[in-house]
Amino acid sequence: MRSKVENAPKEVKIEETKKEKHMYVKTMNEIDQNMNIKCYCCRSNIELASAACHCSHDIPQCDGGDWSQENVFLCCATCNQDMADALSVEDYMTDLYIKIKNNKKEESHS
């Protein structure tokens, strides 16, 4: 038995955390019995276990964001890619809300 756990690279620990997507499910995600959830931002349906379900960091990892439940939000691939590291989840949702509102306005005018 070797006790090398302390020297284990950090990446391994992150990968392990990453697998436990269900621990990041928030009220907004509305999980059902089939483990389907709604994207935290755009509310589209995604399978929790699928690759389309992304773990989005509110504070990006490059800015020191961690894998805590407060910092990780479950989003669809589109939202996660759209917000990238530039926007926080809150900012992205505001953006999204304004976009949807503007689209609706345009529709009602035409």
Ligand SMILES: [Zn+2]
């Ligand atoms: Zn989305």
